């Protein structure tokens with residue numbers, strides 16, 4: 206089963222990096238905050254790359270959050 210992605214909205218800087226790099230997975234919502242549109246839209250290592258490079262450090266795997 207694919208892992209779910211969690212975005213901490215309060216920490217998102219609206220930089221659009223994740224949505225630019227992986228538009229199959231991430232998009233910006235009405236408030237210019239990143240949101241997940243498809244948890245299985247890309248390979249885990251591609252998602253991990255966005256987790257590792259997100260300037261707000263606000264993308265997480267749900268099973269590792271908290």
Ligand code: SF4
Nearest residue numbers: 217218221223259261
């Ligand atoms: S890369 Fe991080 S800070 Fe930038 S839009 Fe995506 S979630 Fe927000």
